[in-house]
Amino acid sequence: HGPGGQGTAEGGVEAPAITPERLRAAGRERGAYTAGALAAAVREGRAPGGRRLHPVMPRYRLTDAELSDLAGYLACLGRDLDPGVTADSVALGAALPLTGPAAPVGSAARDVLSAAFAEVNAQGGIYRRKLVLRVEDSAGPAGEAGATARLLEGGVLALVGSVWGGDPALRARLDEERVPLVAPIEAGETAGDGVVFHVQPGPDVLARVAIHHLAGERPDGGAGAGAAALVVHTPDRAGEAWASGARAEAARRDLPAPAALSFEPGGLAPAAVAGAARRHGARAVLFWGPAGDLASVQAGLDGAGFAAPIYASLGSVAEHAGVLSPHLPGRVRFLYSGPLGERARASSGALRAFLRRAGVAPGPLGAQASAYVAAQLAIEALKRAGAHATREGLIAALERLRDFDAGPVRPVTFARNRRTGVLGASLVHLEPASGDAVRVSGWIDVVP
Numbered sequence: 001h002g003p004g005g006q007g008t009a010e011g012g013v014e015a016p017a018i019t020p021e022r023l024r025a026a027g028r029e030r031g032a033y034t035a036g037a038l039a040a041a042v043r044e045g046r047a048p049g050g051r052r053l054h055p056v057m058p059r060y061r062l063t064d065a066e067l068s069d070l071a072g073y074l075a076c077l078g079r080d081l082d083p084g085v086t087a088d089s090v091a092l093g094a095a096l097p098l099t100g101p102a103a104p105v106g107s108a109a110r111d112v113l114s115a116a117f118a119e120v121n122a123q124g125g126i127y128r129r130k131l132v133l134r135v136e137d138s139a140g141p142a143g144e145a146g147a148t149a150r151l152l153e154g155g156v157l158a159l160v161g162s163v164w165g166g167d168p169a170l171r172a173r174l175d176e177e178r179v180p181l182v183a184p185i186e187a188g189e190t191a192g193d194g195v196v197f198h199v200q201p202g203p204d205v206l207a208r209v210a211i212h213h214l215a216g217e218r219p220d221g222g223a224g225a226g227a228a229a230l231v232v233h234t235p236d237r238a239g240e241a242w243a244s245g246a247r248a249e250a251a252r253r254d255l256p257a258p259a260a261l262s263f264e265p266g267g268l269a270p271a272a273v274a275g276a277a278r279r280h281g282a283r284a285v286l287f288w289g290p291a292g293d294l295a296s297v298q299a300g301l302d303g304a305g306f307a308a309p310i311y312a313s314l315g316s317v318a319e320h321a322g323v324l325s326p327h328l329p330g331r332v333r334f335l336y337s338g339p340l341g342e343r344a345r346a347s348s349g350a351l352r353a354f355l356r357r358a359g360v361a362p363g364p365l366g367a368q369a370s371a372y373v374a375a376q377l378a379i380e381a382l383k384r385a386g387a388h389a390t391r392e393g394l395i396a397a398l399e400r401l402r403d404f405d406a407g408p409v410r411p412v413t414f415a416r417n418r419r420t421g422v423l424g425a426s427l428v429h430l431e432p433a434s435g436d437a438v439r440v441s442g443w444i445d446v447v448p
Helices: 020-024 035-044 064-076 103-122 143-154 168-177 203-217 237-252 270-280 291-303 314-321 341-358 365-385 391-399
Strands: 008-010 013-015 089-096 130-137 158-160 229-233 259-262 284-288 310-313 332-336 424-430 437-439
Touching: 020 064, 035 064, 089 103, 089 143, 103 130, 103 341, 103 365, 130 143, 143 168, 158 365, 203 229, 203 237, 203 284, 203 310, 203 332, 203 424, 229 237, 229 270, 237 259, 237 284, 259 270, 270 291, 284 291, 291 310, 310 314, 314 332, 341 365, 365 391
Parallel strands: 089 130, 089 158, 229 259, 229 284, 284 310, 310 332
Antiparallel strands: 008 013, 332 424, 424 437
């Protein structure tokens, strides 16, 4: 009947609203629900007046005491307010680095979230409720977990644009309390069906795209694509997710698991790459790590006489390096999940116009873009969730988003079995002169 008793429809079966007002009111086909009528409905499947309820309605063996507790619960169903919700406001939280080396990123995200919510509030809010942003420093002594705990204990309906490292204990708490985390700043795997709604694909998804593309290029239909790939990655959470995604996609296609070579950032020797490529007969390399080590991969392959293509995440390499080496030729196939061409120019222009209009100080544009997307998703989900704002209602509203334009990203789609809004990537080359990304493949989707 829905988290607030508002009624639902699923599989062609309609579950009516069971709010106190609806239960007390007589309808065309039934009388009002009294204590006795409620007992008959729950225990025997009969509506007031004797009509049989639909066969999918479960029957329960409840004691009189249990039935009394149920009646008390139904009497206030839909009236209790979830954490962070008052008659005139909704509090949303973000755990962001406000001190330390990542402070510029956290401050930029905070300012954009505040500006986006202020714009909504200037228009009257959402269902006459103002949006309130609460921020805690994730770079403090207790880290991300401590900052998130303070937000939850202070009372927020949801987390928006928070940092997210995938901590299992923190994930378990969010799942238990059903606190949606919308568009986190993340690293690591994005798989799962809990309450974390990612926007961009993580390293695991991007590696799956690489195996998908590599398999499609082979004349044997990809039969040897798994074994032909050498996965070269850093040993951190993101690098391990990259390797895990490659293995998962190979397994999904009944391919042998790809070989792997782990290395510490800045310590990848070309000879190590050449040796691993030679041992495993590598026909392609999937690389995750800094740009300097990407150059080592290329040097190792060149020195060993391998003409294998290199797959790498454009975002990861650029983030690690700042500037890519001009000596990386077109053989590097960068995976990119963002918009390109006219759409990229239009969405970037719209973001910059918002920042100017809101008076947001200059900052890291990537962090500002991520925060803007997070804010737009949260705002849209709150609108779709209805006037009775609940965590469950917000989760359900996010699950109904299809091809939603959230700003400087590709259209976002979520579902019950899909918690990554953009589930795929394109392959691009970088023009040596301009550094512009040029698409060299169509969009490649992967299944959740």
